[in-house]
Amino acid sequence: MTMTRKRRLLACSCLLPALLFAPLAPARAELTKTIPLVKRSVVGIGTELRTRSPAIAFFGTGFVVGDGRSVVTNAHVVPPASDGAGKETLGIVMRERNGVAFRPARLVAIDREHDLAHLRIEGEALPVLQLGEPEQVVEGAALAFTGFPLGMVLGLHPATHRATLAAITPIVMPSLSSRKLDARAITQLARSGFDIYQLDGTAYPGNSGSPVYDPDTGVVQAVINMVFVKGLKETAISAPSGITYAIPVRYVHALLQQK
Numbered sequence: 156m157t158m159t160r161k162r163r164l165l166a167c168s169c170l171l172p173a174l175l176f177a178p179l180a181p182a183r184a185e186l187t188k189t190i191p192l193v194k195r196s197v198v199g200i201g202t203e204l205r206t207r208s209p210a211i212a213f214f215g216t217g218f219v220v221g222d223g224r225s226v227v228t229n230a231h232v233v234p235p236a237s238d239g240a241g242k243e244t245l246g247i248v249m250r251e252r253n254g255v256a257f258r259p260a261r262l263v264a265i266d267r268e269h270d271l272a273h274l275r276i277e278g279e280a281l282p283v284l285q286l287g288e289p290e291q292v293v294e295g296a297a298l299a300f301t302g303f304p305l306g307m308v309l310g311l312h313p314a315t316h317r318a319t320l321a322a323i324t325p326i327v328m329p330s331l332s333s334r335k336l337d338a339r340a341i342t343q344l345a346r347s348g349f350d351i352y353q354l355d356g357t358a359y360p361g362n363s364g365s366p367v368y369d370p371d372t373g374v375v376q377a378v379i380n381m382v383f384v385k386g387l388k389e390t391a392i393s394a395p396s397g398i399t400y401a402i403p404v405r406y407v408h409a410l411l412q413q414k
Contacts, residue, residue: 186299186317186370193281193366193373194313196220200228200249200274200364203257211257215363216272216302218375220411227407229380230265230272230365238410245380246275250311264413269349270380273413277372284366285375289405296320298354300379302365313361316397318356318367326351351400352377358399369400377401 196219202212215232219225226247233245246259264273292298301315325348354367358379367377380402 156205158205173280186315187374189299189368189370190213190315192282192314193200193284193368196284197301197303197313197366198226198281199303199306199311200226200232201248201257202234202243202245203259204243206242211255212330213248213306213361214366215301215306215361216379217247217274218364218366219281220284220286220375221283221404223283224276224278224370225411226260226274227366227378228272229378230267231269231276232364233262233265233272236262244276247274248311255311264410266406266410269402269410271378271402271406271410273410284368285372285374287369287376288408289403289408291374291404292320292352292369294320294323297354297370298367298376299370300354300356300358300362300365300367302358302362302379304359304361309377310362313393316356316358317370318354320352322353323350324353325349348405350403351380352403354399354401356399362399375407378404378407379388405414 160410167388198219199213200215200217202214203210204212214234215228217226217228217232220227231283232388236245244257244259246257249256249258258276258278260274260276263275266272296319298320299315299366300318301313302313304314352367362379363381365379366375367379368375378399378401
């Protein structure tokens with residue numbers, strides 16, 4: 156055996172232990188395999204009033220995290236607290252074999268600046284979704300979101316849409332002229348700005364609060380917040396723009412730390 160060949164064998168043998176003990180990459184799967192796992196943790200947000208017909212009113216989408224009893228949704232999805240006289244109860248809506256089930260929930264934290272809310276349910280824990288780490292996604296990343304696009308109009312069946320992270324942009328869009336600045340816009344400009352995810356994906360009003368996740372792992376990276384409407388608000392359904400905005404997951408982490 157020549158000296159050159161011995162050196163080559165030695166180099167290969169030195170690499171062998173590193174290959175044997177190298178950590179395995181996280182398992183990845185196709186979206187078709189991820190969807191069933193995500194759907195178990197996606198719920199509707201609404202209220203129940205037994206004297207009303209129908210008794211359950213749907214307001215948006217939420218998803219389960221943490222210990223299986225925490226639900227994250229948009230702040231604008233949570234209705235104003237009632238005076239209790241009507242016995243209207245806030246809660247989550249789930250589909251069961253015999254139809255629709257309602258579980259009462261209480262609002263434990265709300266972040267109106269980032270349009271997020273944290274609800275707590277009692278009783279049996281539900282399957283949870285894992286939250287991603289801040290700054291884990293970049294522009295161009297493939298994503299997916301699951302929720303109830305038109306609420307209970309189409310039945311309580313979670314629907315999934317693919318999306319691309321088109322841009323990471325400030326929450327306040329620059330106005331083309333001072334004439335377009337109203338009191339609400341001025342208030343937003345006065346606040347500390349933050350970045351929001353602009354998605355190339357079609358969402359609908361009932362999708363508010365839907366989890367935006369990695370299609371291979373199901374790890375949540377953002378929460379659907381609003382859609383860009385080209386005309387009147389009714390066109391969000393009849394002529395969707397295909398531009399959707401989502402709140403980055405770092406604000407969800409902060410929300411869950413509130414007591």
